[in-house]
Amino acid sequence: MRSPRPSLALPAIGCLLVLTGCGGGGFAGDSQAQQSEGGPVSVRMLVNISPNLTQTYWDDLVKPFEQANPGIDVKIEAPTGKGVADTLPQQLAAGNAPDVVETLMADETLAKQMLDLTDQPWAKDTPLAEQAKLGGRIYSVGVGVQAQSLVFYNRAAFDKAGVKEPPQTFDDFESAMGKLKDAGYLPLQTGGDFLTGLQLLQLSNPSRAQTHPTWQQDVKAGTIKAGESLQPYLERYQGWIDKGYVDKNALGMKYADAETAFLTGKSAMYVMGSWFTASEAKADKDFEVGVFPAPVDKGQTYPGPQGATLAAPYMVLKSTPNKDAALKLVQWLVTDPEAVKSQLAQDGNFRTGVEREFTPLEKQVQEILDNAPSGVPQGEGYGDATLPKGFNSAWNTEVQGLYVGKSPKEVAEGVDRWLAGRS
Amino acid sequence: MTLTREQAPPVVRKPVGERRRRHDGLATTLMVAPATVLYVVMLIVPVGLALYLSLTDWDGFSADPAFVGAANYVTLLDDPDLRRAALVTLLVAAAGTAGLNLLGLGFALLVNGASRANTFFRIVLFYPHVLSALVVGFLWSAILGTSGAVNNLVTTWGGAVIPFLSDPAWATVTMIAVLVWAGFGVNVVLYLAGLQAVPHSLVEAARIDGATRWQVFRNVTLPALGPSVTVNIVLSLVTLLKTYDLVVSLTAGGPAGQTQTVAYLILWNSFHDARLGFGSAQSVLLMLVTAALAFVVTKLRRRGELAVHQ
Known part of the structure; x- marks a missing residue:
């Protein structure tokens, strides 16, 4: 937003506003939610990058999904701002919203832009699904519990x-x-x-x-x-x-x-x-x-x-033109045993009923969770x-x-x- | 019916001068148009949008922000965070401008003149400016942090930790020092350009008259550098008033929010707290203050330059 001549300040906001004016709009009501017909579908996923969760890790994580679904190409996107929380609004304003976003949890502001997952049969069995409900609806589904x-x-x-x-x-x-x-x-x-x-x-x-x-x-x-x-x-x-x-x-x-x-x-x-x-x-x-x-x-x-x-919460944006592919990806990320195990191990998270190789310290944490x-x-x-x-x-x-x-x-x-x- | 030559209206021929003026006018318009379009799209439109958004409660997500009138401006006038950030920003701008210009001019005088050594030192002095402010911030935080290189050395020798980034006063001074370190190379270059324009004959005449080096600098070089000083001060001031990226990487606004600048606060409110309407109001205020300060400084400097010439 802004930046007039003398200050030339805040290029980021300036760009955002310019893009707000010129972009196609990323809001749910503005976008054409149409599934591409024929040819590979590209699903863009904005993720958190950290010392544990590197770009390489994410790319490798989704490879088996891409192999099992040759028509879907998953593009991992790192935040361009300070983090996912800062990057998503910029992308929304620029009409360049991703299809899936990881890390954020739905609140009253975000929920308006996210797909309601309540009717997805797999969503209710994900960790903390009940506690994370907003107005009785599920918007965020996660891999495990931190x-x-x-x-x-x-x-x-x-x-x-x-x-x-x-x-x-x-x-x-x-x-x-x-x-x-x-x-x-x-x-x-x-x-x-x-x-x-x-x-x-x-x-x-x-x-x-x-x-x-x-x-x-x-x-x-x-x-x-x-x-x-x-x-x-x-x-x-x-x-x-x-x-x-x-x-x-x-x-x-x-x-x-x-x-x-x-x-x-x-x-x-x-x-x-x-x-x-x-x-x-x-x-x-x-x-x-x-x-x-x-x-x-x-x-x-x-x-x-x-x-x-919630560990690694995922949300699907309402504006996605690739709704089916995005849902399929998120379902796989939070329910596929290997994908879940990999994510839990990579970032030190836990999920009841999922057996994986624990370090001695992880075993103690699992006990603490079980006894809480x-x-x-x-x-x-x-x-x-x-x-x-x-x-x-x-x-x-x-x-x-x-x-x-x-x-x-x-x-x-x-x-x-x-x-x-x-x- | 046909018209005879006598009946036909007389052909009024425009004078050559008028046609040329029209032609020139068209050419001027065509040449100015691209720049005007760019100016409008890149500057006027964003400013207009910022003004509009500042009157709404836009959170950055919803498609239908509500009009709230001047509510954001009323809120920001009573915002303690903004008052604190404004003070920090003014301090950074004032001290930073002084630092950038004193160092810039000082080093420009030292490396003025054609020699290999001077060329080498000019490159060295300009080099920090080439680095991204984010890199500079992370670099200095690794050097000056509580467990950074300097403090490791100090504590190994038995000294106490120096609170470069953990004490509000120290952190502010550290931030200004790093800003000056990273930016004064540009001032060196600008002052060097100004020094090239100082008439050598004047310097020579002053020396023949027996003036010392300080007297030559004070009475000949500095007055001749007037326009350069104005440009340097205004550019430094405007740049420092919008300090953001170095705050993110060096102090993250801490400790306890004591090094948050206005630009940092605007971005934080807008995107982190999802209050883009409020952030826009802060942006508009910063724009007005920056413009006013730049205008006042330019006017004062011009008055000073005129006084010197008279």
Whole structure:
């Protein structure tokens, strides 16, 4: 949008607007949803690219599908913006929307552009299909489940510090951090980027879900305030910064740096989702990594509900001219045993009933998932329990404020102010 | 009935000058047309669309954005994030412009003159500008991050971590420094071009009159460089007011959003938070502020140049 002569600013937005004006339009109502007749059909799939999920991996993943369906050519597309979330609206505005999008979950904004998959017989058996429903309809189907509320730990560090058992309550957790610090370790690995807010959400899920079982819905309905309800966890976190249990310069570390710091033995614990098991399996290290479910408050049930998100969610765009081929591809991606196994293993995800070769750490994660009383949405949430778009990032920015002098109350108020501005 | 020669209306012959003017006018129109079309399509249309979208609640996905009038502008005037980003942007623009021009002019004076060494140094100085801002950001973040090369070295020697990217003040200074490092090569080139235009006879005359090197620079070279200084300042200012890509790769707007610039915020609001209508309003505001600042700076500089000439 824009960019007049003197500023020449924001070429990306300028291009977007030019394309908005000139493009054919990618909106559902504008496009001609016609299946190509005869000849090969090309299905464009916008995917997330990460250290685990490379372009080569995606290309190889869909090869068996292409071989089994000679009339369909799958084109894997990497995000051109910061990520899939930024790229999709640009493509939609430019009239160049893909047929299938991976990574995003349907919310009220996105659902209007996506195909309703409720009537697809295979869709209802996919993981978290029921929980991710929006208005009773299925728009996103996934490969597996990502466990979110996990604390990975360095067994050698625990032994050296004399921490016999993984902590179950936050008080035990803090006591363990004290011992680990005395033993010369950085007790808890945190970081900058999106990591700061994510880790605190992951860590607080099991406890928060017991205090507020329908947290997202309650926040959405205005019966509780998001920041205020999470303030106790912000206060704990502030205490950890003050006591030196986390690095006060952690905001200068990117996600990958934080992961590396833990895997090279510089820190004793690392809060992360189950996909970390894939990185751990590849890492060359001289200590064993264990994992335990995130602690809860004293008097709460342990283990608490596990933060759970959909792994590799797929959606088909309503505007696709190749609806049948796109549906066939998505069905294959989420139901074909080999495709599912490959995706689960590649990004460290899990699915009940799918047997695959587990690393010792993955086995522990599967046990944690099996023993969790339930799975709960995290942060922004999904399905009907979705907070306004951008909540996780706003939360992250505010939580980082704890490192630069803001009080937990100010952070909580900042989160609530952000939400009030979006309501 | 036929008309006789006497009855026929007289043929009015246009004077040669008028025909030539018409011909010239047509040729001018034809020559200007492609540029005008490009200008309209690439600049006027996007600006018009931005203005239109700024009056809607478009989320970037729906086909039917609702008209909300000036609501987006009212919201942005009360937006603490925008106020913070505006301050950061102005700081970056002011300090960055000073840095770019001081270094640009300084190094241009050092490498002015034809020699192999000067050619080599000009290439070296310009080289950072060739790199993509994203690459520059990732590169410096790997060097200056908490676990980056510099801090590794410092902590190995027993020192404390330097919070280049983890403390708001440090991160802002680091960002400005990297922006200057990556961009001053262009200013060197522009100032070198300006230095070529300084009359050698004036410099020579001043030296014969016994002026020192500083006096020659202060009273002869600098005044003659007036137009170059104006161009450099305006270009630097306008470029820095729309700083975006380096923020993404170096600090990601952190710590705690303290290095978010207005352009970063616009893109973030527009695409990440799916508030393209609101982002458009911010864009329009940035456009107006940038235009106003560029206009004021140009006017002030011209006034200064005129005063020097008089």
